[in-house]
Amino acid sequence: MPTLASHPDEVKVLSRRFGLGAANIDKYLEMDGYKAAQKAIAEGPDWIINTMKASGLRGRGGAGFPTGMKWSFVPKVSEKPKYILVNGDESEPGTCKDHLIFREDPHSIIEGTMIAGLSVGAKMGFIYLRGEYRYLLNIMEKAVADAYSRGFLGKNIFGNQGVDFDIITQTGAGAYEVGEESALMESLEGKRGVPRIRPPFPAVVGLYGGPTVINNAETIANAPHILLMGGEAYAKLGTERNGGTRLFGISGHVERPGVYELPMGYSLRKAIYDVAGGIRGGKKLKAVVPGGASCPVLRADEIDVGLDFDQMAKAGTMLGSGGIVVLDETVSMVEFALRTIRFYQHESCGWCIPCREGTDWIKKTLTRFHAGGGTKKDIDSVQYIAENMLGRTFCPLGDAAAMPTLGFVKKFRSEFEEYLNGVRVASPLIKITPVGANVHAGAH
Amino acid sequence: MATISQSIFSPATAARFDKLATIYPVKRSALVPMLLYAQDEVGYVSDAVVREIAERLDLLELDVRNVLSYYSMLRTQPAGKYNVQVCTNISCMLRGGFELLDHCKDRLGIDHKETTPDGLFSLEEVECIGACCWAPAVQVNYDFHDDLTPVKLDAVLDSYRAREAK
Ligand SMILES: Cc1cc2nc3c(=O)[nH]c(=O)nc-3n(C[C@H](O)[C@H](O)[C@H](O)COP(=O)(O)O)c2cc1C
Ligand code: SF4
Numbered sequence: 001m002p003t004l005a006s007h008p009d010e011v012k013v014l015s016r017r018f019g020l021g022a023a024n025i026d027k028y029l030e031m032d033g034y035k036a037a038q039k040a041i042a043e044g045p046d047w048i049i050n051t052m053k054a055s056g057l058r059g060r061g062g063a064g065f066p067t068g069m070k071w072s073f074v075p076k077v078s079e080k081p082k083y084i085l086v087n088g089d090e091s092e093p094g095t096c097k098d099h100l101i102f103r104e105d106p107h108s109i110i111e112g113t114m115i116a117g118l119s120v121g122a123k124m125g126f127i128y129l130r131g132e133y134r135y136l137l138n139i140m141e142k143a144v145a146d147a148y149s150r151g152f153l154g155k156n157i158f159g160n161q162g163v164d165f166d167i168i169t170q171t172g173a174g175a176y177e178v179g180e181e182s183a184l185m186e187s188l189e190g191k192r193g194v195p196r197i198r199p200p201f202p203a204v205v206g207l208y209g210g211p212t213v214i215n216n217a218e219t220i221a222n223a224p225h226i227l228l229m230g231g232e233a234y235a236k237l238g239t240e241r242n243g244g245t246r247l248f249g250i251s252g253h254v255e256r257p258g259v260y261e262l263p264m265g266y267s268l269r270k271a272i273y274d275v276a277g278g279i280r281g282g283k284k285l286k287a288v289v290p291g292g293a294s295c296p297v298l299r300a301d302e303i304d305v306g307l308d309f310d311q312m313a314k315a316g317t318m319l320g321s322g323g324i325v326v327l328d329e330t331v332s333m334v335e336f337a338l339r340t341i342r343f344y345q346h347e348s349c350g351w352c353i354p355c356r357e358g359t360d361w362i363k364k365t366l367t368r369f370h371a372g373g374g375t376k377k378d379i380d381s382v383q384y385i386a387e388n389m390l391g392r393t394f395c396p397l398g399d400a401a402a403m404p405t406l407g408f409v410k411k412f413r414s415e416f417e418e419y420l421n422g423v424r425v426a427s428p429l430i431k432i433t434p435v436g437a438n439v440h441a442g443a444h
Numbered sequence: 445m446a447t448i449s450q451s452i453f454s455p456a457t458a459a460r461f462d463k464l465a466t467i468y469p470v471k472r473s474a475l476v477p478m479l480l481y482a483q484d485e486v487g488y489v490s491d492a493v494v495r496e497i498a499e500r501l502d503l504l505e506l507d508v509r510n511v512l513s514y515y516s517m518l519r520t521q522p523a524g525k526y527n528v529q530v531c532t533n534i535s536c537m538l539r540g541g542f543e544l545l546d547h548c549k550d551r552l553g554i555d556h557k558e559t560t561p562d563g564l565f566s567l568e569e570v571e572c573i574g575a576c577c578w579a580p581a582v583q584v585n586y587d588f589h590d591d592l593t594p595v596k597l598d599a600v601l602d603s604y605r606a607r608e609a610k
């Protein structure tokens with residue numbers, strides 16, 4: 001069972017009910033549960049959206065789009081019903097934060113979904129969990145059933161005539177690409193998770209053709225807290241244009257891996273060395289993948305940067321999903337790059353050629369390179385292929401594969417070159433298949 | 445929708461499917477969950493499963509197969525009773541994911557996507573399962589096991605074996 005981590009530097013807003021049994025609806029009610037939704041009904045949509053805008057909350061799914069603004073894009077009048085879609089597909093390698101929210105505070109996700117619905121005039125919300133999260137789906141289903149039985153969901157919620165809201169929980173069945181918002185809608189409509197061309201954007205034409213708000217589960221779970229504490233108070237916890245706190249998952253070679261709630265802008269160095277206890281076994285830091293597998297790697301000398309969307313962008317990488325993966329000096333970047341591209345190659349939906357062929361080509365090249373059959377030209381061609389994928393695909397998965405690849409080969413080029421001369425770091429994590437042997441593409 | 449006269453599913457699952465087909469704005473939305481729940485009961489998505497789900501959702505069998513082939517958790521062949529899924533993605537890899545995978549291969553005597561002759565275990569190398577901060581992680585069917593070592597994993601496998609012996 002995943003354990004809860006804790007550190008004095010944490011600022012617990014979203015996680016304040018973690019470990020306190022809040023999956024029980026009575027416990028949740030004791031801890032201010034469903035007060036924000038009732039306040040939202042009393043104050044109305046404009047107040048909700050203004051409060052969300054003032055909070056400076058930016059999407060926690062990866063792209064960091066301002067949430068209040070996203071909600072304000074939904075047309076007031078629509079012939080088709082409007083929907084809220086909560087993205088709990090959580091499949092970005094290095095990311096396990098939504099996992100804890102579903103387990104520890106499922107009602108906050110229900111309440112956040114209602115608030116989003118009230119702000120845009122939607123009467124139905126979907127909470128989509130990845131298929132592997134079955135035990136969490138069970139927790140969510142119980143929470144939803146409890147909310148119905150109290151009259152918090154359904155018709156005339158909290159006794160307000162004419163205010164209706166329904167929630168359906170949904171499960172996926174294994175596919176990273178389904179986390180991409182338009183592929184997510186396809187999946188929820190019972191189709192293959194192939195993305196849609198935009199425009200039109202989901203806020204105008206989304207699920208079943210109706211205007212749809214899609215937010216990450218953590219983004220949604222923040223809404224009740226923001227409405228209760230006030231937008232400005234939430235904004236003040238973070239940095240400029242990056243309001244509030246965020247759940248950061250710190251994994252890999254640290255002493256105390258875990259999910260920690262830190263203020264936006266918190267130092268990456270401190271997150272690794274103080275919060276997560278530094279590098280395991282007193283080893284030296286080599287590199288950090290700062291926000292899930294798709295974010296370009298940072299070298300050990302590049303970690304004096306604040307954890308917010310803008311500072312990370314300035315540092316040439318991304319805050320992404322907040323999944324910080326820490327690599328010590330024993331890791332071979334050739335190997336790490338290979339494992340990363342193998343993932344994207346497996347998950348590419350195959351619709352567009354640069355992504356489908358590019359990921360496959362890079363994977364094959366790096367597999368051979370890793371097995372000892374590489375040449376100097378391979379390093380250039382990997383870089384060339386990745387550069388030519390950027391911005392040329394239907395959905396951002398192509399970029400998500402190309403960007404980290406470029407980071408590895410550019411920032412650690414000398415290591416790739418030395419690898420050719422037989423210089424390798426420590427013992428391999430992936431078994432090296434001799435060249436010439438039937439190169440076994442790994443898992444898939 | 446006309447109720448299915450001769451369902452291949454248990455009464456509880458059939459009732460659940462009757463309901464699932466009614467809750468969505470468009471009933472096809474029930475397809476992915478239905479396939480997964482059917483697999484949980486039957487062990488895999490058999491031809492009979494495809495046929496009945498297509499009928500329930502007014503889809504062509506081809507539509508069902510087309511969707512089925514997209515999702516990595518859905519399978520058209522039986523697996524072991526306990527499907528051991530070892531994550532070797534980045535966070536797990538750094539803390540011994542490949543070591544665990546090799547250990548499972550040795551212990552169970554099977555490779556990726558194979559099943560032991562007694563049908564008890566099957567093995568799969570999987571992508572990130574959302575337990576990165578508790579790595580290395582393994583899922584056996586839907587149960588998470590985390591912070592593993594080969595020794596701890598042996599105990600996990602033994603506990604499933606013991607369940608069978610009872
Ligand atoms: C390939 C791919 C996978 C994604 N996976 C997820 C995911 O698992 N969870 C998530 O919330 N967002 C994911 N996203 C981002 C979503 O497309 C979308 O931006 C997000 O859910 C919006 O919510 P937010 O504004 O609250 O961040 C993914 C994007 C891409 C391109
Ligand atoms: S970029 Fe990749 S995942 Fe996205 S649509 Fe193209 S092939 Fe599919």
Ligand code: FES
Binds near residue numbers: 094571573575
């Ligand atoms: S990398 Fe293994 S669970 Fe995420």
